[in-house]
Amino acid sequence: MHLFHHRRPLRAATLGLTALGLCAGAAVAEPAPPFTELLRQAQPTAPRLAEARAEIARAEGLARQARALPNPTVGVEVENFSGSGPFRGVDMAETTASIAQTIELGGKRSARVAVGRADLQAARARAARIQGEFAFDLAAAYAEAEASERRLQLATDQATLAQEDLRIATALVEAGREADLRRVQAQAALQAARADVEEARAARATAFSNLTALVGAPAPITSIPVSLLARAGDAFPAASLDPLRSSAYLAAEAEREAAARRVRVERIRAVPDVTASVGVRRFNGDDATAVVAGISVPFPIFDRNRGNISAAQAELSAAEARLNAARLEAEAAVRSGSARLSAAESRLRAAQEGERTAEEAYRLTRVGYEGGKLDLVELLNAQRALGEARAQSINAAVERLSAQAGLARLAGASPFGDVR
Helix, strand or coil: CCCCCCCCCHHHHHHHHHHHHHHCCHHHHCECCCHHHHHHHCCCCCHHHHHHHHHHHHHHHHHHHHCCCCCCEEEEEEECCCCCHHHCCCCCCEEEEEEEEEECCCCHHHHHHHHHHHHHHHHHHHHHHHHHHHHHHHHHHHHHHHHHHHHHHHHHHHHHHHHHHHHHHHHHHHCCCCCHHHHHHHHHHHHHHHHHHHHHHHHHHHHHHHHHHHHCCCCCCCECCCCCCCCCCCCCCHHHCCHHHCHHHHHHHHHHHHHHHHHHHHHHHCCCCEEEEEEEEEECCCCEEEEEEEEECCCCCCCCCHHHHHHHHHHHHHHHHHHHHHHHHHHHHHHHHHHHHHHHHHHHHHHHHHHHHHHHHHHHHHHHHHCCCCCHHHHHHHHHHHHHHHHHHHHHHHHHHHHHHHHHHHCCCCCCCCCC
16 A cells, blocks of 8 residues: 555646656666565675674684694704814714694683684674664665655655646736735745755655665665565564564673683683603714603793783673673563554554545645635645645654564564565
8 A cells, every 4th residue: 555645636647747757767777676685685795794794704713723733843953063172063963853742731722612612603693683783774774765765756746736736826816816925925835845856856865875885786776666665564573572582682692601701711721731842862972862852831920811811701791791781672672662563553544544634635725725715825734734744654654664673673583574
């Protein structure tokens, strides 16, 4: 069902369609696909989603790196050469070739791997949250672009009506049934209506530019051939929504888990590691070789990693606070979402009823004015009321769609999946 329908003389309808065609001539060149198709097409091109995918790839790389063992150290050491006395030259030199391996103690590697997995899970949870927010923003931008087209059509129709009112006023003035002031008033109303058309045209260009930038489309989107405002899908019942399953809460929960695992890593990092080495020593003077081995352990006097432990604990406290805030916000959103949608639907029904009433009032006022029973001021007031009623219908439809998209975001689902 379209948001507004009205009756007007054939000439006015022709002028309105002609003006709309002129202002939207280039718009047909690059129409937007239906919302769900545009959402699918935007997956590889939207900058926001590309950033989320890059964050996942980064977390995957760090998770792989966390499984790596410390590299062994290979060394060659030459002693007792180029000295004085018997050590002159290299006849008494001792050459040692060794290999050393650091052995991580305290479960460092397993803790590091657990952090890598937790960070990867957190990156995926953040990506899911970003995907939901992107779908919500895309629905809002799509609806605003469609609404801007309707507002431009409304402004064009109002200008057409104002043009027709000026024609009638001029005819009445020339017939001596109205003072010339009425014609001047009609001219002023027409100029105001034309200014509204230019303002609506600029707002439309802005809305479509925002939609194009949001999806990262290679070519500008210039029209909405398939209505989303009129065909929005059913909303999710608020009673079935679980605040603890919202994407924002799940992302905060994953980040809290990763922060908790980092605290364990920093605590274990204070445990000294053991470096074991083994090698072969060559004695040139005796023409003999011997095996050498050793173990070294850091002596934790100066650095016990206390600063990093404190920082990790503070990060955990912040993550827990964010998790608590996400829970409270999700609970509040679930409570208010259904009420907002119900109010938006009631507002839309009232606006549509008011629009029908305003259409009838304008029709009757116009008949009375053409018959000389009503003044031009009353006709202009009726025309203004009709324009406001139609604008309210558009705004109410946008608000209803926003409320439905908000519930879908809470449910972690793509909004309006049934739109074709």
